[in-house]
Amino acid sequence: MSSLIGRPFLKMNGLGNEILVLDLREGGVVTPAEARALAARDATRFDQLMALHPGRGDVDAFMRIYNADGSEAAACGNGTRCVAWALMRESGRDGALLETSAGPLVCSAGAEPDQVTVDMGAPKFDWADIPLSEPFADTRAIELQVGPIDAPLIHSPSVANVGNPHAIFWVSDLDVVDLGRVGPLLENHPLFPERANISLARIDSRAALTLKVWERGAGLTLACGTSACASAVSAARTRRTGRDVTVTLPGGSLRIQWREGDDHILMTGPATFEHDGRIDAALLAEA
Numbered sequence: 001m002s003s004l005i006g007r008p009f010l011k012m013n014g015l016g017n018e019i020l021v022l023d024l025r026e027g028g029v030v031t032p033a034e035a036r037a038l039a040a041r042d043a044t045r046f047d048q049l050m051a052l053h054p055g056r057g058d059v060d061a062f063m064r065i066y067n068a069d070g071s072e073a074a075a076c077g078n079g080t081r082c083v084a085w086a087l088m089r090e091s092g093r094d095g096a097l098l099e100t101s102a103g104p105l106v107c108s109a110g111a112e113p114d115q116v117t118v119d120m121g122a123p124k125f126d127w128a129d130i131p132l133s134e135p136f137a138d139t140r141a142i143e144l145q146v147g148p149i150d151a152p153l154i155h156s157p158s159v160a161n162v163g164n165p166h167a168i169f170w171v172s173d174l175d176v177v178d179l180g181r182v183g184p185l186l187e188n189h190p191l192f193p194e195r196a197n198i199s200l201a202r203i204d205s206r207a208a209l210t211l212k213v214w215e216r217g218a219g220l221t222l223a224c225g226t227s228a229c230a231s232a233v234s235a236a237r238t239r240r241t242g243r244d245v246t247v248t249l250p251g252g253s254l255r256i257q258w259r260e261g262d263d264h265i266l267m268t269g270p271a272t273f274e275h276d277g278r279i280d281a282a283l284l285a286e287a
C-alpha cells in the first residue's frame with residue numbers, strides 16, 4: 001500500500017501556478033509515478049507538489065518539490081509562499097522557516113492578507129553553478145544555438161541559479177516566438193545538463209518587467225516565482241532595471257527586491273487556498 005494513503009493535502013495556487021501541499025510530517029515519501037498520478041487528477045492537479053517532511057531544529061518543515069512530470073526540483077517560489085501560508089495558519093505565527101536541498105528559506109507574512117514574503121537566498125551566476133555543460137566567463141549573455149528559424153528572434157540569454165536553473169531571453173515582443181514550441185527544445189538543450197526553466201522577458205521600465213515562462217518538468221504555467229527572481233536579478237545585473245522591480249506574469253504580479261549587502265532576493269506575492277482533502281487510492285491510480 002502507498003505510504004501516502006490518508007495523508008492530508010491542501011490544493012492552492014500562487015498567481016495561478018497550481019500547487020499541491022502534501023503533509024508528510026507523519027511519514028511517507030512520494031514516488032515519481034505517484035507524483036504523475038496526482039498531477040493528472042482534478043482534485044490534486046498541480047504544476048508543483050510541495051511534500052512537507054519533518055524539519056530539524058528550528059526548521060518548520062523540510063520540503064521536497066516535484067514537478068508534474070515526476071522530476072524533483074530544489075526550489076519553487078510560488079509553492080514556498082503557499083507552504084509558508086499554510087504553516088503560518090497552522091501555528092498562528094507570522095513567520096515560518098523552511099528548508100529544501102538548496103538551503104533554508106525564511107518566510108514572513110506580508111503587509112496585506114494572504115501575501116507572503118520569502119527570502120530566496122543569494123543567486124549564483126558561475127557557469128558551473130547554473131549548471132552549464134561548458135565554461136562561460138560571463139553568464140550575463142551566453143552563446144546558445146537555438147536553431148536557424150528562432151536564432152534571429154531570440155538569442156544570448158542571461159543565465160542564473162536561484163536554487164534551480166534558469167535561462168532568460170530578452171525580447172521586446174513576448175510573442176516573438178511560440179514558447180510552447182521552443183520551450184521544450186530549450187529546456188532540454190545540451191548546454192543544460194540538468195535541463196532549465198526558460199523565460200521570455202520584456203523590460204517595461206527601470207522597475208517593471210513582464211515574463212512568459214516554460215517551466216522545466218511542467219511546461220507553460222501561469223506564473224513561476226523562481227523565474228521572476230532569476231529574471232529580476234539578471235535584469236539588474238545587466239543594468240536593464242534597478243534592484244526593486246514588479247514582475248508581471250500571465251497569472252499576476254510579484255515584487256522582487258534584490259537586497260544590497262547580502263545579495264539575498266526577497267519575493268513578495270499572494271498564496272491562494274482552493275480546497276483540502278486526504279489522499280486515497282483512487283487519486284493514486286495510474287491515469
Ligand SMILES: N[C@@H](CCC[C@H](N)C(=O)O)C(=O)O
Binds near residue numbers: 072078216221
Ligand atoms: N513554479 C515554480 C518553479 C518550480 C520548479 C521548476 N519547474 C524546476 O524544475 O526548477 C516557482 O514558482 O518557482
